Amino acid sequence: MRSFVVVATLLLTVEVVAGGTKRPAPAVSPSPVLVPAAPSLAPVDPRAAAEELLAMELAGWRKINPSDRCWKGKSFRYLKAAAFGGNSEESGDPKIVLAENDPAPRILDVRADPEDATLYHVSFEVVAKGRKPKKGRLTFSVNEVNVEKIGRVSLIAQPDFVFYRKSCQP
């Protein structure tokens, strides 16, 4: 139930932000993706996985000194919610941080890697009141092993900037 709330909240955010703009044609089949080498695992909806990743971005999981307040107690369908990289001090040092004016992400495209069916490339934009949208991208893998420990989905290539709700600061 909780996971539903989290995802639903994010979807709402995405839809509101997207209001009035033309959504690009989906690059991903609307049907769930079958991951070939993992017949026992439930299929992953790549767009929903991308939304969970963006939800965690909003919760500040890649922020330096993250607070787990914004994801603690919530469960996700695909992600193991924790500070990215196990510890924010090891996750890098993004130059650009957007936290003012309630930044909100909008998925532009989710595309399967042409060479690797377990990889997905996501392009998105973040809008915040009073500033132009900022485009970003990320890549995630659909994990077929170690799922209990690391989750069904892992962020493989990070967005090169960070955005989060200011209320999610420690």
Added chain:
Amino acid sequence: MSFRWYFVGFVAGLGACSGTNEQFRHPDGDEEVRRAGAIDAMTRHPAVVGANKIAALNYQHCGGLSMTLLGSEDPSAKGISIVGTHPNGVGKKRKVKTADVPKLLASHFYHKQYKGARLPASCFAGVNVDKTPTIYDYGGKPAFVKDQDVLKKYYETKKLEAPADEFYRPRLDFLADAGSGVSGQLGIDCSGFVMSSFALGGLRIRKASPAGGNDPHHALGADFAFHATGGAEGKALDARIDTIDEFMDYQLRDGADDRLKKIFQESSLPEQSQSVMEVPLHSVDAPVESDLTEEDVEELHGAEAKYAKVRAAEGADFTDTGARAFMTGAAWGLTCFQSPRFALETPVRTGDVIANRGHVVLVSRAGSDPYRMDKIRARAQPAIDAWRKAGAKDRPGFYKKMKALHCGVGAMNHSTWDFDILQSSPVSGGVGVDQMRIGEYMDTGAFTSLKVFAARTCAYQLGRWLREGDSDALTSWKNDHSGSGIEFSSRSSEIAIQRHLLTPDCKGEALKAMNEECLESCTQPQTR
């Protein structure tokens, strides 16, 4: 151009940041792999020797020379307080309060093994980590001891033979409060650990230049010290900056003087580029803005904003070159390193460095099949056999199908990977110096991008498996680099593996550590 920037940039930018017989134990008990790993470790890469020495000094215990492996689910250390954020806005400031020392010693994965059985404090000029325990100290570096009077006294106290040229080589002190970490807290961070490991191993980061060279009066050469070379500019720096700590402080100051700033900026320019391509991770043609704009700066806040403004004012990637220096290797002046190329070289070896944007580790042991391709092959072999039995038709089509089935990034099982890392990291509650199996470290969610390299290795090996027994096909395929991934290096926008060249121009006089003589009583091998 001087190296000084590269080292210091590395140290500052990272700022932050894991054998016994058990070390050689493979989780699957695979004897062949276990043996290969042991043999590899026995070659004793100089940087690993240096890292082991640092670990033993850090814990004042011979066990540091062959550390047990920390697991991702081992209980976290208790008694470490977060007392703030580093001035650069990135790392946490950690402190063990006096009252919490017993709690820490009882819970810290390594201290609890070593407490009460340390090497004698008298050998460490009275420093006793049972009283002032070492932990992960973001910004913490070894003290750089170069004062001739101090060193001469040290030699006399230790009853060491004075150097023939009467110049006492600088030493690193790992049990001194140095760097820009928490005042009064002992410990070093990831970059301090890895860089020091190479220095103690006598390995340069940048190739020796004719000017800098191996002058023993600059024992750290052009690599480790910012005191070594550079004529007038170098002297200017010497006059201003005597320690790593001072240099760190300098970097973080807003009002750095323009002349020095110019020196750093000039020396931070990429010296060369590597011709081998990095692995592409993004295939979406989305425009990405990566420059810091005025609007972005205005959106920042707190320490991040202040720090970002400083960086913006500096112009170049002034303070965040650290891990990126290792990620890009030679392009950032680390000319003694090169990323191994897929298929042409063993993908991971003992002594390799793995770095992402915020962390760097040293590979302390690697088996001959680090990504465990043997396991993937075992799964793939029945289908390969059936394909051969049916006439081995349409190899490209079969390859594509098999690659999709077995070589996806998401199918890479890091739990089976056969290499270990030594690092100083905030894992397990902030332990600091530790050793972990790579899979255990990745279970914390770190270094996930390594799976891309494993997948690429898998794709290459699969091509080889399908050509086994067909020598013509194998030969022509090996000579045809196109499409095989052979031309890619183990470097991507997210993570890089860097391998020291170990060539003569990348070796120098090994730096010594203060009190390393205390380790002579240890029975484990500590040198090659």
